[in-house]
Every structure is written in C-alpha cells, then in structure tokens.
Amino acid sequence: MTVQGNARSSAAGRIVVAMMVTFFAFAATTGSAGASADGGRPDxxxxxxxxxxxxxxxxxLQxxxxxxxxxxxxxxxxxxKIELQAGAVLLLALPGEKYARDLTGKSGARTATYCPYDWMCAYSGTGYSGDQINMYYCNLRYGIPWYGDGSxxxxxxxxxxxxxxxxNGNLGWTSPGAESWDDVAPWGWVGSISPC
Known part of the structure; x- marks a missing residue:
C-alpha cells in the first residue's frame, strides 16, 4: 500500500505541477498580449x-x-491618439492621410476643418492638416510641440x-473671439495655448 500511496502522491504532484506551469504560461501570454516587447505600453x-x-x-506612426x-x-x-493633460487630446494623421481622425470615436470620418464645438484645436500643418491637438479647459496651458507653419x-x-x-511663458497674442481660425499660422514662437 505504501508504494501505491507514494506513486499516487507522485502522480498527483506531477499533475499539479503541470497544471501550475500551464496556468502561469497562459497568464504570461494573455497578460502581455496587449503590451509591447518592453512591457511599458500597449501594443x-x-x-x-x-x-x-x-x-x-x-x-x-509609432x-x-x-x-x-x-x-x-x-x-x-x-x-x-494620445491623451494629454486634462481636457486635451493629440490625434496623429495616419500615414498617407492628410488629416487626423479619432479612430476611437463614434465616427472615424472627418472633414478638413473639423474641430469639435466648445474646443480649441491646433494643427501641425496648414489648412487644418497633419496632427491635431484638441484643447478644452480654460485656464490651462497646453504645450504646442510644433515649429514652422500650421493652423x-x-x-x-x-x-x-x-x-x-x-x-518663455509670456502672453504673446490673443485670438479674436470664437468662432475664429487661421489656416496658416506660425508655430515657431508658440510654446503653449490656453483655450480661454
């Protein structure tokens, strides 16, 4: 009996070990499915x-x-899409596309001058093209990472x-009241924008 008991114990132990190895292998693969190779950001x-x-x-694009x-x-x-500080979103134009669009919204379609109502939008390119920062909250300054002409x-x-x-953080210019726009605007001197 003792020999059988040890054999069963040993077989049960191997089964438990095999199940644990399988579980940890599964957890490792599913846990990293959305992560990049560096594990620091989603893939x-x-x-x-x-x-x-x-x-x-x-x-x-990445x-x-x-x-x-x-x-x-x-x-x-x-x-x-990058969510910036409170109330700001940066949208990148896809390769081969002229305008940025929100792929996570209800509609991925947009027009050349699309800026949601109640928002201030900055574009890396002229004519509302290229990458786009949408800013919402008053009294916050949103950094502008571009140089050259945009809109x-x-x-x-x-x-x-x-x-x-x-x-340097000094107020350089105030826009006309909404709705207003500039389809060719120099970003070289702009460090940040406060929507209001």
Missing amino acids: FSAQARGLGLTSSQAET ARADGYLARTGGTQVAVN WHNNQSAGTRAEFFDT
Missing part, C-alpha cells in the same frame, strides 16, 4: 493592421507617437478668446 500593432497599415507604416510622448507626456490610448481653429462658445504664450 497597437493589431489596430494598425486592421487599418491596413504596413509594418513599416505602423513603425513610422515612432511619431513616441516622439510626442517624450515631448508632451500623456498616455497613448490608440495607434494614433488653428477656435470653435468654442461665441466670443471666447484663446491665449497664445511664447516659449
């Missing part, structure tokens, strides 16, 4: 593939997102004025 490669981006395009994250902080929540659209409630601050 958006499946989303990029779903959009029809090539591996090279996905890598280029490199742009990484550059913005290094300069502006924030949290990347989609292949082309902006103040689509806040009627009469609301946006303040443009230089790289």
